[in-house]
């Protein structure tokens with residue numbers, strides 16, 4: 001069993017932005033979802049775990065090794081798919097993966113060839129192996145990204161916002177691939193897409209303004225708000241009135257009509273219907289409660 005223990009992790013950038021503020025997390029094998037809005041600090045946390053930057057305070061222990069003191073240990077065991085992969089050189093996918101495998105320390109030519117071939121097959125890019133990644137679609141690039149992250153059998157895999165910008169079909173394909181990676185390694189999926197976490201992750205945390213404001217099993221978390229989420233279609237111009245009168249956690253357009261969702265222990269007023277909450281409702285409720293405390 002792999003274990004990643006993060007304690008009191010804080011990151012303040014040189015410009016004074018405190019992107020992480022006292023993060024505590026314990027992550028074991030399986031898929032862990034890290035959910036947060038843009039700017040919440042997800043990439044900062046992922047980069048710090050991947051030892052691409054040092055924290056200002058706190059500790060990260062991976063399998064009993066202090067990886068801030070010994071970043072090499074996590075680097076040897078890590079597969080990382082960053083949010084931005086940068087510019088791809090104009091060489092074939094196969095050559096590029098082979099090159100990345102050398103960088104990952106797979107020096108035996110036969111082993112390397114076997115791994116590159118197996119990974120290209122696993123991510124369904126084998127038939128495109130002679131094409132340059134530069135010519136790939138967004139979904140194909142992300143699948144290539146997973147192939148490079150899986151080189152050298154990593155024990156911890158970090159994928160940062162992997163489905164952003166993918167169309168639904170490509171996104172599904174990518175998530176299916178991710179779910180096949182297995183339960184024997186730690187996979188951290190950082191995303192702002194609630195649906196991705198709901199479908200894939202037995203454990204999750206919500207990050208907001210550099211702090212973990214909730215964590216647990218998605219189903220158990222949603223159970224906490226059962227019977228407390230109410231919905232109503234309202235005239236668009238009345239949003240502010242409802243926001244003043246009730247705990248409006250979210251506003252959505254549904255078939256051109258404005259639907260609000262309200263957090264309340266009892267029916268707010270006539271015209272409201274109780275709904276079965278989903279993870280998105282829990283996410284918005286958590287943000288709402290956090291912001292009203294602030």
Ligand SMILES: Nc1ncnc2c1ncn2[C@@H]1O[C@H](COP(=O)(O)OP(=O)(O)OP(=O)(O)O)[C@@H](O)[C@H]1O
Nearest residue numbers: 013015017019036037038039040041042043044045
């Ligand atoms: N290198 C940096 N120098 C200064 N500030 C930074 C740096 N990187 C991130 N930030 C700031 O830290 C905060 C958290 O950013 P971060 O990229 O970690 O969030 P995120 O949740 O990954 O959001 P996004 O999905 O938009 O990247 C933001 O206010 C961002 O502007």
